[in-house]
Amino acid sequence: MSLLDVDRELTRNSYYAATAARAAGYPALDANLDCDVAVVGGGLAGLSAAIELADRGYSVVLLEAQQVGWGASGRNGGQVIAGLACDQATIEAQLGTAEARRIWDMTLEALRLIGERRERFAIDCDWQAGFLGLATSPRKARDLAQWQAHMQEAYGYETRAIGAADVGDWIASPRYHGGYHDPLGGHLHPLKYSLGLARAAAQLGVRIHEGTAVTALQPLPPGRSVRLATARGSVRASHVLLAGNVYLDGLAPALVGRIMPVGTYIVASEPLAPGLAGSLVPSMSAVCDTNFVLDYFRPTLDHRMLYGGRVSYSTATPLNLAAGMQRRMAGTFPQLRDAKVEYAWGGFVDISMNRAPDFGRLGKPGQACENVYYLQGFSGHGLALTGLAGRLVAEAIAGDAERFDTFARIRHRPFPGGRLLRMPALVAGMAYYRLRDLL
Numbered sequence: 001m002s003l004l005d006v007d008r009e010l011t012r013n014s015y016y017a018a019t020a021a022r023a024a025g026y027p028a029l030d031a032n033l034d035c036d037v038a039v040v041g042g043g044l045a046g047l048s049a050a051i052e053l054a055d056r057g058y059s060v061v062l063l064e065a066q067q068v069g070w071g072a073s074g075r076n077g078g079q080v081i082a083g084l085a086c087d088q089a090t091i092e093a094q095l096g097t098a099e100a101r102r103i104w105d106m107t108l109e110a111l112r113l114i115g116e117r118r119e120r121f122a123i124d125c126d127w128q129a130g131f132l133g134l135a136t137s138p139r140k141a142r143d144l145a146q147w148q149a150h151m152q153e154a155y156g157y158e159t160r161a162i163g164a165a166d167v168g169d170w171i172a173s174p175r176y177h178g179g180y181h182d183p184l185g186g187h188l189h190p191l192k193y194s195l196g197l198a199r200a201a202a203q204l205g206v207r208i209h210e211g212t213a214v215t216a217l218q219p220l221p222p223g224r225s226v227r228l229a230t231a232r233g234s235v236r237a238s239h240v241l242l243a244g245n246v247y248l249d250g251l252a253p254a255l256v257g258r259i260m261p262v263g264t265y266i267v268a269s270e271p272l273a274p275g276l277a278g279s280l281v282p283s284m285s286a287v288c289d290t291n292f293v294l295d296y297f298r299p300t301l302d303h304r305m306l307y308g309g310r311v312s313y314s315t316a317t318p319l320n321l322a323a324g325m326q327r328r329m330a331g332t333f334p335q336l337r338d339a340k341v342e343y344a345w346g347g348f349v350d351i352s353m354n355r356a357p358d359f360g361r362l363g364k365p366g367q368a369c370e371n372v373y374y375l376q377g378f379s380g381h382g383l384a385l386t387g388l389a390g391r392l393v394a395e396a397i398a399g400d401a402e403r404f405d406t407f408a409r410i411r412h413r414p415f416p417g418g419r420l421l422r423m424p425a426l427v428a429g430m431a432y433y434r435l436r437d438l439l
């Protein structure tokens with residue numbers, strides 16, 4: 001089974017697809033178009049860039065192989081979290097503290113951007129404020145408390161520390177030993193949000209074509225424009241953005257080895273009695289634990305528990321997914337031992353070697369494809385950051401690449417073993433971290 005086949009299977013029983021209304025859809029491309037910017041991928045990264053570019057007066061065509069929001073953007077945990085998937089220390093080591101601080105501040109801008117867009121485009125997507133980071137052992141609670149204090153002092157990141165004595169006020173689970181609460185973070189229905197952004201982009205004049213896979217990318221030397229080929233048409237653009245997540249295999253081989261598709265899975269319980277639902281996480285915050293292979297969960301506005309976790313380093317979906325995830329959920333909340341799972345789905349995240357985002361241009365200045373931008377490597381932490389990333393691409397195309405280039409300076413290595421052997425190499429690395437999670 002190909003990654004795409006597995007992925008189609010994984011979307012079949014999604015709570016989000018069942019609870020978000022798709023409008024009529026956008027037509028497949030059936031013509032040869034010219035535009036300023038062509039965007040490949042109708043996830044949050046591509047949609048955000050399209051909106052920002054249209055706002056700046058560019059003509060934009062967005063090509064989506066399936067449907068907008070079909071990929072990770074319409075299936076994720078819905079958790080809106082500050083920062084990057086890697087720790088700030090990774091960025092400090094590469095770029096120094098001043099640049100690391102700028103990047104951190106941009107991740108907070110990414111959180112605010114979600115609020116601005118919800119308001120500006122009247123997107124009703126079940127927003128709920130509040131994020132909890134919780135530690136699963138006393139040692140991890142000490143580490144987390146140190147991190148929280150450091151982030152407050154060095155980055156001015158204001159969160160509320162939660163000690164062991166108070167953790168029961170925040171979560172009705174025996175698993176946790178301390179943590180922090182971030183009022184800026186929160187959670188939302190990611191498919192409703194993605195569809196809202198697509199609607200906004202179309203209203204701003206972006207031409208969206210669904211069911212339109214880009215099959216080839218050809219730089220055209222005169223004027224350095226680029227031609228994108230699709231089954232029944234083509235697009236010639238002065239600039240291109242590749243925002244295709246883990247699906248760009250044939251299109252940009254240079255990028256593919258630097259990310260790894262890793263499966264992650266979510267279940268939604270049946271609606272719980274309102275009193276029970278409200279008691280599990282009284283603040284209604286989104287929750288992530290501190291494990292490397294983490295559990296992430298949140299109560300929904302219709303009183304379900306959405307519980308995410310597990311990872312798969314082959315493209316195969318774990319056997320008995322729903323039952324396995326139910327056990328995991330009941331491990332955290334014994335109160336949910338008998339709660340039925342009504343939906344189970346998943347998707348692939350684009351993990352980079354160092355878990356830092358991988359933004360850049362395909363060609364060096366003066367070379368072919370210098371006008372082809374890419375955004376990848378969100379490493380499971382892209383719901384908010386994709387929005388900011390799209391803005392940075394638009395700024396760069398409009399002539400101010402300073403903020404985009406701050407991210408583009410983060411260095412990335414390909415996974416050892418190339419495309420074929422990268423999976424075993426990652427599995428070996430992850431086994432080490434899983435062991436650490438248990439200690």
Ligand SMILES: Cc1cc2nc3c(=O)[nH]c(=O)nc-3n(C[C@H](O)[C@H](O)[C@H](O)COP(=O)(O)OP(=O)(O)OC[C@H]3O[C@@H](n4cnc5c(N)ncnc54)[C@H](O)[C@@H]3O)c2cc1C
Nearest residue numbers: 041043044045065071072073076077079214244347382383
């Ligand atoms: C199960 C799961 C849970 C997650 N939970 C969270 C979370 O709670 N919080 C968080 O911050 N992040 C989370 N993430 C990560 C987050 O969802 C992603 O980082 C983010 O959505 C990536 O957006 P994107 O636009 O880059 O990719 P996608 O949303 O995957 O969009 C890429 C799109 O490009 C299209 N495409 C690809 N190739 C082509 C082509 N050749 N031609 C045309 N179209 C093409 C695809 O069809 C796809 O629709 C999660 C991810 C998953 C899978």
